Amino acid sequence: MxxxxxxxxxxxxxxxxxxxxxxxxxxxYEAIKKALGKKPEEIIESVLNSGLRGRGGAGFSTGxxxxxxxxxxxxxxxxxxxxxEGEPGTFKDRIIMEKDPHILLEGMIISAYxxxxxxxxxxxxxxxxxxxxxxxxxxxxxxxxxxxxKNIFNSGFNVDFEIKLGAGSYLCGEELTLIESLEGxxxxxxxxxxxxxxxxxxxxxxxxxxxxxxxxxxxxIEKGADHYKSLGTEKSPGTKVFTISGDVIKPGYYETxxxxxxxxxxxxxxxxxxxxxxxxxxxxxxxxxxxxxxSVLDTPMGYDTLKEKGAVLGSGAIMVMSxxxxxxxxxxxxxxFFKHESCGKCVPCRVGMPQLLLLMDRVKRNELxxxxxxxxxxxxxxxxxxxxxxxxxxxxxxxxxSIKQYFEKQF
Amino acid sequence: MDNRDIISKFEQRKDNMxxxxxxxxNNNPNNYLTTEDLKLVAEYLNTTYSSVYGVVxxxxxxxxxxxxxxxxxVCKSPLCHMMDGDNLMQEIxxxxxxxxxxxxxxxxxxxxxxxxxxxxxxxxxxxxxxxVYKNLDSFKIKNVFQSIKLNEQx
Numbered sequence: 001m002x003x004x005x006x007x008x009x010x011x012x013x014x015x016x017x018x019x020x021x022x023x024x025x026x027x028x029y030e031a032i033k034k035a036l037g038k039k040p041e042e043i044i045e046s047v048l049n050s051g052l053r054g055r056g057g058a059g060f061s062t063g064x065x066x067x068x069x070x071x072x073x074x075x076x077x078x079x080x081x082x083x084x085e086g087e088p089g090t091f092k093d094r095i096i097m098e099k100d101p102h103i104l105l106e107g108m109i110i111s112a113y114x115x116x117x118x119x120x121x122x123x124x125x126x127x128x129x130x131x132x133x134x135x136x137x138x139x140x141x142x143x144x145x146x147x148x149x150k151n152i153f154n155s156g157f158n159v160d161f162e163i164k165l166g167a168g169s170y171l172c173g174e175e176l177t178l179i180e181s182l183e184g185x186x187x188x189x190x191x192x193x194x195x196x197x198x199x200x201x202x203x204x205x206x207x208x209x210x211x212x213x214x215x216x217x218x219x220x221i222e223k224g225a226d227h228y229k230s231l232g233t234e235k236s237p238g239t240k241v242f243t244i245s246g247d248v249i250k251p252g253y254y255e256t257x258x259x260x261x262x263x264x265x266x267x268x269x270x271x272x273x274x275x276x277x278x279x280x281x282x283x284x285x286x287x288x289x290x291x292x293x294x295s296v297l298d299t300p301m302g303y304d305t306l307k308e309k310g311a312v313l314g315s316g317a318i319m320v321m322s323x324x325x326x327x328x329x330x331x332x333x334x335x336x337f338f339k340h341e342s343c344g345k346c347v348p349c350r351v352g353m354p355q356l357l358l359l360m361d362r363v364k365r366n367e368l369x370x371x372x373x374x375x376x377x378x379x380x381x382x383x384x385x386x387x388x389x390x391x392x393x394x395x396x397x398x399x400x401x402s403i404k405q406y407f408e409k410q411f
Numbered sequence: 412m413d414n415r416d417i418i419s420k421f422e423q424r425k426d427n428m429x430x431x432x433x434x435x436x437n438n439n440p441n442n443y444l445t446t447e448d449l450k451l452v453a454e455y456l457n458t459t460y461s462s463v464y465g466v467v468x469x470x471x472x473x474x475x476x477x478x479x480x481x482x483x484x485v486c487k488s489p490l491c492h493m494m495d496g497d498n499l500m501q502e503i504x505x506x507x508x509x510x511x512x513x514x515x516x517x518x519x520x521x522x523x524x525x526x527x528x529x530x531x532x533x534x535x536x537x538x539x540x541x542x543v544y545k546n547l548d549s550f551k552i553k554n555v556f557q558s559i560k561l562n563e564q565x
Contacts, residue, residue: 085529086526086527086529087527088488088489088490088526088527088531089488089489089490089527089531090527090529090531091529091530091531091532093529094529126429126433127472127484127525127528127529128529129541163430164426164429164430165429165430165433166429166470167429167432167470167471167472167473168470168471168472168473168526169469169470170526170527181429182426183425183426184425184426184427184428184429184456184466185428185466186465186466186469187469187470202426243532244532245490245531245532245534246490246493246494246531246534251531251532251533252532253532283489287488287489317531319489319490319493319531321493325493329493330489330492330493333489333492333493334489336487337487337488337489337526340487340526341526343469
């Protein structure tokens, strides 16, 4: 049986998150000292060579983001942590922030040094009250210890932290919308490009990463890029935190090397199906994710391997459904969620979301056949994806296309 | 505490808007923002009333109407929905005697829905003010509200 391999979760339940000294005793903040002894360019090279990809869902190379932000002109640069975790089925960032807030700070400080940013922001959703509390304590303690602030470890490098609260908007988890919100505005998406690395927060070059992504940085600095790259798969190196929920015996969070299979996650880690029910479907990556059936159970989990199967890894959310569950019903719930979270800025999304739900209603009223409905859903969500500004309008196509591929007959 | 004192703890920068609005709203026993609050924030941040209003209207955690002492947020994510969240929502409505988005006349309870609360391993879940209640079923829900009501009678 395969065991967990913990990097982002390595200190979970090993120390009291309210005590910075406990974290230091576990070897915490050693990676910063090591990093400060190197040139910023060396840190950027290390992260690039590690092959680390964004753990928020998009899977873009973290090293390249560092590099681009570093190359952008300007003396003022920012580091932003996307802690607006809201993708249904995802709770990995909450676990890290509640149980090991210091690993996040450490990863962010190292990243700030790499791009020479003197200000770091954590944008965290307002509902995560415990995470907010834990991070406030951690930041204050780190400040008292001189780990945050001026002249960190006598290196001459300064960085300060600020926590910014979200207020109940899923869309603000999208990086450019998050930046708008962080600036104190409505969460309406910006046009891309320019990307944050060029023009982000307050119009300055900004490095923005997910909580889990930052939490890998101290490990990469300590153990080296080559070691990190040796973990996981060639195209998806390292580890990933998977959050498993639904009809399994032991729902929860599990960090393993990339390349593990869905079957191993469900049966070895999550204890198998609850009440001996039969596996029916899993939704991978959240609402903006994909439905898969048993034919994907043995596919190695990775950004590219899943893509080949028409699925996404996304945030690492795995929602497991047993035979008694309805694909149609879950689709309806996902579409209602999107409709509620659409900001209304662009027409295709604002008008398209209710349109998709109207099709579902027509099926329920027996005015439309399910096969036809699915084709119409696909058609509508495709033009939404092509004409919407931000990932929200581009999302419904993901579950719908996967249903067409895997559950056309069961829809 | 006076709202002016609360606001003055923040630097006068527009990017502090959401943090300030949270602090002011939390200071109100009925968990909402008044017209006066919005004017005060606008004045402090040197911006217009309408821009503050626009921000407040956008974010679902802010309210312009008085809410109950206990704000109940029921998770409406697809996963909680699958794990019987809809029935629980109905039971909560029945126990409290109001519908979604409403507040009881005695200003004790408000029922709202929320996007994924990030406790999916323990679905279905709800939040009452700052506390998360997990693995809910009929029995647990009845207990939660019974103990709140008992507490209030003391």
